[in-house]
Amino acid sequence: MSAPQQKFTPGRDPSAAVMGTYARQNLVFERGEGSWLIAADGTRYLDFTSGIAVNTLGHAHPRLIEALSAQAAQLWHTSNLYRVAGQEKLGEMLVAATFADQVFFTNSGTEAIEGAIKTARRYHYVNGNPERQRIITFKGAFHGRTLTALSAAGNEKHLEGCGDPAGGFDHVELNDLSSVEAVITAQTGAIMLEPILGEGGIRSASIEFMQGLRALCDSHGLLLILDEIQSGVGRTGKLFAHQWAGIPPDIMAIAKGIGGGFPVGAFLATKDAATGMTPGSHGSTFGGNPLAVAVGAAVLEVVLEPGFLETVEQRALRLKQEMARLKDQFPDLIEDIRGKGLLSGIKFKETITAQDVVLACAAQNILTVGAADNVMRILPPLNVSGEEISEAAHRIELALQALSTAAPPPRDNKS
Numbered sequence: 001m002s003a004p005q006q007k008f009t010p011g012r013d014p015s016a017a018v019m020g021t022y023a024r025q026n027l028v029f030e031r032g033e034g035s036w037l038i039a040a041d042g043t044r045y046l047d048f049t050s051g052i053a054v055n056t057l058g059h060a061h062p063r064l065i066e067a068l069s070a071q072a073a074q075l076w077h078t079s080n081l082y083r084v085a086g087q088e089k090l091g092e093m094l095v096a097a098t099f100a101d102q103v104f105f106t107n108s109g110t111e112a113i114e115g116a117i118k119t120a121r122r123y124h125y126v127n128g129n130p131e132r133q134r135i136i137t138f139k140g141a142f143h144g145r146t147l148t149a150l151s152a153a154g155n156e157k158h159l160e161g162c163g164d165p166a167g168g169f170d171h172v173e174l175n176d177l178s179s180v181e182a183v184i185t186a187q188t189g190a191i192m193l194e195p196i197l198g199e200g201g202i203r204s205a206s207i208e209f210m211q212g213l214r215a216l217c218d219s220h221g222l223l224l225i226l227d228e229i230q231s232g233v234g235r236t237g238k239l240f241a242h243q244w245a246g247i248p249p250d251i252m253a254i255a256k257g258i259g260g261g262f263p264v265g266a267f268l269a270t271k272d273a274a275t276g277m278t279p280g281s282h283g284s285t286f287g288g289n290p291l292a293v294a295v296g297a298a299v300l301e302v303v304l305e306p307g308f309l310e311t312v313e314q315r316a317l318r319l320k321q322e323m324a325r326l327k328d329q330f331p332d333l334i335e336d337i338r339g340k341g342l343l344s345g346i347k348f349k350e351t352i353t354a355q356d357v358v359l360a361c362a363a364q365n366i367l368t369v370g371a372a373d374n375v376m377r378i379l380p381p382l383n384v385s386g387e388e389i390s391e392a393a394h395r396i397e398l399a400l401q402a403l404s405t406a407a408p409p410p411r412d413n414k415s
């Protein structure tokens with residue numbers, strides 16, 4: 001046993017009480033206003049992380065405060081033993097706005113993925129094809145941190161030390177239709193795609209690839225599952241990223257942006273794809289909690305207001321122009337500007353690491369977030385102003401300037 005006096009040492013770093021699974025920045029925020037986060041000492045940070053694509057409408061949006069406060073004064077929780085009016089309201093809104101006929105509410109993205117996988121497998125099970133349980137997934141994708149979601153993505157670093165991965169997944173290359181076709185067998189039941197790899201470095205599935213996957217699913221009797229947890233709810237300028245390809249999925253997982261900062265997720269399905277989701281097949285104590293769905297409905301109402309998504313596209317265009325300017329200004333550092341809408345990223349050359357840029361940006365009071373493939377994600381709230389985008393670009397420019405003076409990029413003969 002460890003010594004008790006060590007456990008109770010006064011003045012010890014309070015952050016040690018939280019498990020060290022994140023390499024956290026030493027920043028604590030006290031409140032938020034729109035696109036800004038404010039530390040206890042009053043320092044203002046431009047928030048171009050949005051809690052990793054979560055704060056769709058920025059911080060302290062009056063409509064969300066109103067929805068949450070009104071529900072908090074009325075009713076917090078009853079369980080799914082009873083009908084939940086707010087679930088039915090948000091469910092109907094999602095059904096009206098998407099391909100789906102039915103929705104199941106969860107508390108997180110990972111749970112939505114688990115539910116989507118169960119829905120696909122049970123579809124084949126109740127349709128007399130219980131052997132069709134294998135799911136084709138894509139290398140570099142991220143689907144969450146439960147053991148099955150980790151197995152679906154197949155990232156070895158994430159799975160390390162966690163025991164045997166869950167079986168039933170075939171991992172293939174993104175944007176390579178022939179490699180997808182090559183692994184389809186009589187045991188395959190579904191294909192699961194993140195339309196734009198978020199954690200994976202803002203790598204987009206091409207429109208032709210998505211259309212090709214839809215066609216493969218149709219010709220082989222497979223279900224198409226989309227993970228729109230990061231790309232959904234207006235982030236790319238359409239309500240969902242797959243709408244750019246004009247193809248509907250059969251099942252879709254959402255979370256992050258739908259709650260605007262309140263934990264809520266969901267999986268959506270067509271009536272046909274949901275045939276296996278019969279009484280007793282799935283459940284959640286908290287999923288679709290009245291507080292969560294009240295906030296979710298308020299977020300969706302704002303995002304669906306006429307003109308909202310058009311404004312997202314305008315802001316995205318301005319961001320793209322600003323980033324193109326930075327790429328011209330720092331050709332030794334920036335390799336590429338990636339993404340769609342406000343799900344955007346800068347890919348850096350080997351001269352610099354994205355994490356160094358994230359920290360240099362934080363030193364200029366702008367918050368961004370890294371991703372795989374040496375990418376820094378830029379994820380402002382969807383209601384960010386044009387001026388804030390230009391201010392952000394200015395601060396990123398200062399960060400890149402600071403980095404290039406601190407360590408001038410090598411100018412050897414390496415290409």
Ligand SMILES: *Cc1c(COP(=O)(O)O)cnc(C)c1O
Pocket residue numbers: 107108109110111113142143144145194198199227228229230231255256
């Ligand atoms: C964040 C994310 C998840 C996991 O969501 P959690 O709410 O963290 O469980 C799954 N898939 C994608 C694409 C994500 O971005």
